[in-house]
Amino acid sequence: MCNDRIWTLLARKLSGEATPTELTELDILLSSSHIHQQSIKNIVHTWNSAHPQDEEFMEATYLAHIERMKDKGISIDAEANESYNEERKPKIFFSIKNLIVFSSLAILIIGTWYLVNASQTTTTENNVQANSLREVTTKKGNRTKIQLPDGSNVWLNAGSKINYSKNFEGKERVVFLNGEAFFDVVKNPQKPFIIHTSKIDIKVLGTQFNVKAYEEDNTTETSLIRGSVEIFLKNDPGKKFLLRPNEKLVLNNDKTIRNEIAKKQIRNKALTETSKLHVAIKSLSYFNDIENVESSWTRNILSFDDEPFSEVAKKMERWYNVNIFFKNEKWQNRYLSGSFENETLDQALAALKFTTGFKFNIEGDNVSIY
Secondary structure, three states: OHHHHHHHHHHHHHOOOOOHHHHHHHHHHHHHOOOOHHHHHHHHHHHHOOOHHHHHHHHHHHHHHHHHHHHOOOOOOHHHHHHHHHHOOOOOOOOHHHHHHHHHHHHHHHHHHHHHHOOOOOOHHHHHHHOOEEEEEEOOOOOEEEEOOOOOEEEEOOOEEEEEEOOOOOOOEEEEEEEEEEEEOOOOOOOOEEEEOOOEEEEEOOOEEEEEEOOOOOEEEEEEEEOOEEEEEOOEEEEEEEEOOOEEEEEEOOOOOOOHHHHOOOOHHHHHHHHHHOEEEEEOOEOOOOOEHHHHHHHOOEEEEEEEHHHHHHHHHHHHOOEEEEOOHHHHHOEEEEEEOOOOHHHHHHHHHHHHOOOEEEEOOEEEEO
């Protein structure tokens, strides 16, 4: 009964109908309730942050909630569904009654879904892990392409690992990634595609994008080729970022270090709004008129554009299956640009040496830069 009262009061608060007494009651109930406070914050944030560019994503989320409730045997009033569809169509007159019906339905869906599932203590990730997962890994020096159960294609870069359910059971297509992968996702509005990494979660309906999420790297990156993706930060669940085609999100994994990449912003507004989170949004880099740097590896081209040698070295380690050591630290912060397709390790290093002046020595799998 306490939980029912909380959702009723929360609905009235979000619709602007709650009285001061009801708001006080809601605060008291929330402080003494077992309901996770972050769940409340997420619901309020979702309600308040609706954005026109999220229309496709929000529609899929709405349909997913409807399907969940149907699975639980909860019937949805047809008139209320019609009011939702009508609200999305341009028109001159929109009745207050329909607005209230739609608002109440949205809160009812969120609240009911949460209450039905409140007794379950496992998260989406744990639920998927409880099922049989398939794991695909690539060693350093190797790359591979796989097709997921829904027909989506994934290119897996060197030193990467991806886990996913063999049949994509449930209402979401969930994968877990450690490393770098390029995704070409089959569109299915009623079954969103979710990617979990150690630092971010990515939600998408159907699109092409690249994700670089090596746990040992200084940054986690998502580069969008076409479509749209929403990115959620695990250390701040209330924050989400919507990427547009030709945009790249860079998250500095270490909050104690201001990564130089974050200083090279193209969208100054993004830097101002996200500087505390060490998040940057910028345009994709291209090494010619057609090939973008972020996904060129899927065509067996190792490329980098104005990146510090320390980051380029990590790419080369995975690409050539070697270990690179800096005997002279001054070279780590030297910015490099280049692309290699069929070059050997020796040829690639020689080309970089020509433009920078460093020296190198190769002994087996170990490379010394000095």
